[in-house]
Amino acid sequence: MPMIPVASPRSAGRLDVIAGPMFSGKSEELMRRVRRAKIAGVKVLVLSHSLDTRSDLSAITSHDGINIPAVPVGDVESLAEVARADDFDLVAIDEAQFFGPDLVPTVFELVERGATVIVEGLCVTFDGGPFEPMPTFMAVAEDVLKLTAVCTICGRDAVFHQRVGTPGFIAEDSEPRATDIDASHIGGLESYVARCREHFAPPR
Ligand code: ADP
Numbered sequence: 545m546p547m548i549p550v551a552s553p554r555s556a557g558r559l560d561v562i563a564g565p566m567f568s569g570k571s572e573e574l575m576r577r578v579r580r581a582k583i584a585g586v587k588v589l590v591l592s593h594s595l596d597t598r599s600d601l602s603a604i605t606s607h608d609g610i611n612i613p614a615v616p617v618g619d620v621e622s623l624a625e626v627a628r629a630d631d632f633d634l635v636a637i638d639e640a641q642f643f644g645p646d647l648v649p650t651v652f653e654l655v656e657r658g659a660t661v662i663v664e665g666l667c668v669t670f671d672g673g674p675f676e677p678m679p680t681f682m683a684v685a686e687d688v689l690k691l692t693a694v695c696t697i698c699g700r701d702a703v704f705h706q707r708v709g710t711p712g713f714i715a716e717d718s719e720p721r722a723t724d725i726d727a728s729h730i731g732g733l734e735s736y737v738a739r740c741r742e743h744f745a746p747p748r
Pocket residue numbers: 564565566567568569570571572573605606607608692693694695696738
């Protein structure tokens with residue numbers, strides 16, 4: 545089970561992962577843990593990617609519009625700079641996939657310095673492949689929470705999300721690739737839908 549960090553002499557910290565497709569409640573779960581940690585009086589840093597323009601830049605927002613304050617950063621270097629600036633007990637990172645695989649060594653460094661790091665993000669691309677860096681984090685985390693959304697066709701557990709109108713859709717050069725680190729992974733009900741294994745129809 546994930547634990548709230550306690551203020552004590554610093555030894556190595558821990559890595560907790562919250563992973564799943566879009567709409568699976570990753571941001572809600574991250575916000576719940578951050579709220580609890582703040583009640584416990586630990587020093588918390590919440591980081592979001594400045595590509596995520598769904599709401600106020602200085603907040604994490606769920607698909608239901610709930611939000612908590614966050615520091616927006618544009619790349620791994622800026623993230624590392626903000627996170628190293630103080631001895632945070634808990635560093636929470638929203639939408640980790642936006643930072644790409646370069647995020648891995650920075651997160652490991654923060655954990656080794658004694659922080660509890662919660663990394664939240666998409667572990668699957670919209671064409672159904674693994675989405676780094678989440679699979680790497682899942683391999684070495686102290687705790688992994690793998691969430692599912694609700695399939696918008698049948699209501700079963702959805703481990704995938706796909707772009708709206710994807711059945712029969714043929715990717716053009718101008719279409720975003722599933723692993724692109726750009727705004728194509730931002731969106732809500734208007735751009736993506738959650739799908740179970742049976743109803744998932746990835747782009748060809
Ligand atoms: P994530 O960060 O994983 O994309 P959020 O935490 O932002 O997800 O939002 C989760 C919320 O999205 C749910 O509590 C629910 O109200 C809403 N939602 C909308 N569509 C779906 C769906 N298909 N499956 C599950 N939740 C959905």
